[in-house]
Amino acid sequence: MKIMTIYAHPADTITNCGGTLARHAAAGDEVVALILTHGGRIHANRYAEEWRKDEPDESIAGAGLDQIVAHKKGELERAAEIVGIGTLLTLDLDDSMAVVREEVVDEVAAALARERPDVVICDYPQNPAMTANTHTVATMTALAALGRAATQLKNLDGREETNVRQVFFTSVPVAVTDGLSLYGVRNDLFVDITPVVGTKLAAMDCFESQGYAGLFARKLVESSNGEFGRAAGVNFAEAYSRLYNETHELLPLTEAALRADPLTRHVDYSRIDVRARFPAG
Secondary structure: EEEEEEEOOOOHHHHHHHHHHHHHHHHOOOOEEEEEEEOOOOOOOHHHHHHHOOOOOOOHHHHOOHHHHHHHHHHHHHHHHHHOOEEEEEEEOOOOOOOOOHHHHHHHHHHHHHHHOOOEEEOOOOOOOOOOOHHHHHHHHHHHHHHHHHOOHHHHHHOOOOOEEEEEOOOOOOOOOOOOOOOOOOEEEEEEOOHHHHHHHHOOOOHHHOOOOHHOOOOOOHHHHHHHHHHHHOEEEEEEEEEEOOOOOOOOOOOOHHHHHOOOOHOOOOEEEEEEEOOOO
């Protein structure tokens, strides 16, 4: 299977689905990450904190956009290697992008046509009309590109249609087990990332310039992936909502559901102290 993530900023792929990607990479699946913006203007902790010092290091405080972008790209490359992302594609758009643009849709559609993934992962579009949210703009761009790539004809476009089998959305803004909290939309699939939670933390630790390394990474995993894990009956999970319906020949029952012991699962999913096992710094 080939998985392609499409996100707005350099760290988004890791924070949202880094554990899932690590598990697929370990299983031999191919992983591609497409990042739309360079991320130079967002979470600029490294530079803002230096500016606030009485005697700042001018090599940091005086950094231009090109230097900041290069630093972030290095962080992304190190994180991608840790997780197992085989192909890293960066469009390097400005991260203040606020609208879906035709030329960007074309670029993403071309990447989809080249890579021909089976699965795409991107952010849940919180509100398609809310263009102040770059994550939503990125996903609306991805969805438009999926439609465009699916209608390409070889005699007209030089490449045949590209049909992705499933799209998984992350960061659905609902209570993780409540099907009524967003008009019926909810997380309907969980991936157990407990075996690779250390890998995800190591990848997040690469984003030092954003203030993600160390305690923040552990806080995010404990609170977000820990809560998804509680809903899934495991220590740590990543949650998804599927775009397309799925068809089965028989009613599906997962191995995790068969293994689960309702009496003790709340004990089982509380066994790992992530800060003790993976100390910061």
